[in-house]
Amino acid sequence: MKIAVCLKRVPDTTAKIVVGGDGKSIDETGVKFVPNPYDEYALEAALALKDKAGAGETVVYSLGADAAQETIRTALAMGIDRGVLLQSAGSADGFVVAEALAAELGTGGFDLILFGKMAVDDYNHQVGLMVGELLGLPTISAVSGLTVDGGRVQAEREVEGGVEVVTCALPAVITADKGLNTPRLPSLKGIMAAKKKPLESKPVTLGPGAVSVVGLSLPPERQAGRIVGEGPDAVTLLVQLLRNEAKVI
Amino acid sequence: MAAILAVTEQRQGALRKVSLEAVAAARLIADALGATVDAIVLGAGPVEGVTGLGPSGADRVLHATHEGFGLYNPDGYAATIASIGGSYAAVVFAASATGRDLAPRVAAKLRTACATDVTALHVEGGKIVATRPVYAGKAIQKLVLGGAPAILSVRPNTFAPGKADKAGVAETVAVPAFTQRVTVTEIKAPATAALDVTEAPIVVSGGRGLKEPANFKLVEDLAAALGSAAVGASRAVVDAGWREHGAQVGQTGKTVAPSLYVAIGISGAIQHLAGMRTSKVIVAINKDKDAPIFKVADYGIVGDLFEVVPRLTDEIRKLKAE
Numbered sequence A: 001m002k003i004a005v006c007l008k009r010v011p012d013t014t015a016k017i018v019v020g021g022d023g024k025s026i027d028e029t030g031v032k033f034v035p036n037p038y039d040e041y042a043l044e045a046a047l048a049l050k051d052k053a054g055a056g057e058t059v060v061y062s063l064g065a066d067a068a069q070e071t072i073r074t075a076l077a078m079g080i081d082r083g084v085l086l087q088s089a090g091s092a093d094g095f096v097v098a099e100a101l102a103a104e105l106g107t108g109g110f111d112l113i114l115f116g117k118m119a120v121d122d123y124n125h126q127v128g129l130m131v132g133e134l135l136g137l138p139t140i141s142a143v144s145g146l147t148v149d150g151g152r153v154q155a156e157r158e159v160e161g162g163v164e165v166v167t168c169a170l171p172a173v174i175t176a177d178k179g180l181n182t183p184r185l186p187s188l189k190g191i192m193a194a195k196k197k198p199l200e201s202k203p204v205t206l207g208p209g210a211v212s213v214v215g216l217s218l219p220p221e222r223q224a225g226r227i228v229g230e231g232p233d234a235v236t237l238l239v240q241l242l243r244n245e246a247k248v249i
Numbered sequence B: 001m002a003a004i005l006a007v008t009e010q011r012q013g014a015l016r017k018v019s020l021e022a023v024a025a026a027r028l029i030a031d032a033l034g035a036t037v038d039a040i041v042l043g044a045g046p047v048e049g050v051t052g053l054g055p056s057g058a059d060r061v062l063h064a065t066h067e068g069f070g071l072y073n074p075d076g077y078a079a080t081i082a083s084i085g086g087s088y089a090a091v092v093f094a095a096s097a098t099g100r101d102l103a104p105r106v107a108a109k110l111r112t113a114c115a116t117d118v119t120a121l122h123v124e125g126g127k128i129v130a131t132r133p134v135y136a137g138k139a140i141q142k143l144v145l146g147g148a149p150a151i152l153s154v155r156p157n158t159f160a161p162g163k164a165d166k167a168g169v170a171e172t173v174a175v176p177a178f179t180q181r182v183t184v185t186e187i188k189a190p191a192t193a194a195l196d197v198t199e200a201p202i203v204v205s206g207g208r209g210l211k212e213p214a215n216f217k218l219v220e221d222l223a224a225a226l227g228s229a230a231v232g233a234s235r236a237v238v239d240a241g242w243r244e245h246g247a248q249v250g251q252t253g254k255t256v257a258p259s260l261y262v263a264i265g266i267s268g269a270i271q272h273l274a275g276m277r278t279s280k281v282i283v284a285i286n287k288d289k290d291a292p293i294f295k296v297a298d299y300g301i302v303g304d305l306f307e308v309v310p311r312l313t314d315e316i317r318k319l320k321a322e
């Protein structure tokens, strides 16, 4: 089984966000970068499926700055066989990113191409689905349950008030949601081995894109709230405030 | 004249509420551009509730009917919308489970971008400008949508269904030939037909402060007393297996924006705040007066939840009974 995983380098979820001098992007000074958390579910799924199949290859692709090599190494340390860095400054336009990834993935002969459901920096929630469309492959997004058996995929995805069951044939594109699995941590042995695994870098050029970021700002601070009181005796006042001041009950 | 397409959603032949929100957002753009709004309804037969689309702002209601459209049909829906989408200035989806899946498919077919989870819209110099949270709500991005069409999805509970009194003239749209690559076979309903946290007007969430899963009863009782409330959870309790993944609020869970969010025994870690900080009113109950949740809460009670919550449930019940 030959499986590709697309992995994005993103700021750590605890990073404090500071708007950069251009007023459109973040100031990366001092920001720690990590593999996109949803992509870790995709990496784990790839490793588990290859193990189950008993043979095959797993390849991780990341489009981004040279610093993304470190992110790729993390995936290699988890057990992915090799990595490809598509050197680019990236884009806010998910479609041009999808085009670049699709051009690379389309010729790879993969049975399965895995993504995270979304990147926690841009919250675009689109690249995997777009690659699926561009390659004309069956595509299922935001999957929290997955079985691959005899060339068939059965997936579960959460919808409002229920779970959608979706099936398709391989080759396919799947985007991973939380709940799919518990990603393994790189072992010390894995980290050592990762240093020797192949990591290819090649420049790509993205299209201009149809959307442009014109501003990035911090959300208005929430008005510091008030402590209504202590203990159960404060409840009466709280209910009055919710009723008469906030008017939400 | 320019037109905006709003994509509606039905479940079991009944229109979902987010459909009216998509129409409301489309109407907003249309009014700024001097355009009309078409709402498309995809189903296997008649859809209950479509008569509400006109009064909510749709000039025309386009019916795309196909025997395979009862459940969500990603390939068929995307092909149908893409077949007409190119003639619109914008195509507006709800950022629901379906809309988040469908919008990028349509965008890719039309070879353009998509703005996901938009929370505000306006038109500047004839261009649509979308405001949307990024970095887990820690920053707000403004995007000019230059695509033809502009494709976007709007966050649930954000664009209030409007009263625009348009005609909602019914028309038919042909479903083009499409290759069905994926099949939705069923929607498994959970044991309890609960409201989803992303769409409920009130969300009551519990965290590790509840000590054990059985104590979630306190949260459920409060939700029931409030009415129209969904039960949410912190990641700590979801990872511990107390609650379903679907209930998790936060960076790696759901983003919610209800009119009232009640956090019970939740510390307010940055990743949790990411999912609920845009709620209109936040109430926190926590025994630790320094818990970070109080920094975002409009109203807080410092105290033992096992004493405070039952009393709160009681008083809400009394109030509702009046």
Ligand SMILES: Cc1cc2nc3c(=O)[nH]c(=O)nc-3n(C[C@H](O)[C@H](O)[C@H](O)COP(=O)(O)OP(=O)(O)OC[C@H]3O[C@@H](n4cnc5c(N)ncnc54)[C@H](O)[C@@H]3O)c2cc1C
Residues within 6 Å of the ligand: A013, A037, B206, B207, B208, B209, B210, B233, B234, B235, B236, B237, B248, B249, B250, B251, B252, B253, B254, B264, B265, B266, B267, B268, B269, B270, B271, B272, B275, B285, B286, B287, B288, B291, B303, B304, B305, B306
């Ligand atoms: C990559 C990443 C993603 C994450 N994503 C999410 C996410 O999506 N959602 C999320 O929620 N978390 C997320 N987290 C986890 C987050 O960092 C916190 O660990 C988690 O939110 C803590 O849950 P909690 O508030 O229930 O528990 P705790 O932090 O343990 O807080 C329990 C609170 O209960 C209070 N308490 C205890 N007893 C009582 C009592 N008797 N009465 C009143 N109060 C009481 C305590 O004072 C405390 O404040 C993520 C973490 C990482 C690293």
Ligand SMILES: Nc1ncnc2c1ncn2[C@@H]1O[C@H](COP(=O)(O)O)[C@@H](O)[C@H]1O
Residues within 6 Å of the ligand: A006, A007, A008, A009, A036, A038, A039, A061, A062, A063, A064, A090, A094, A097, A114, A115, A116, A117, A118, A119, A120, A122, A123, A124, A125, A126, A127, A128
């Ligand atoms: N620059 C990138 N390099 C590799 N994969 C990416 C990149 N951007 C997005 N992806 C993949 O697409 C998924 C969805 O991203 P997005 O549409 O940006 O939210 C991510 O979880 C990744 O799997």
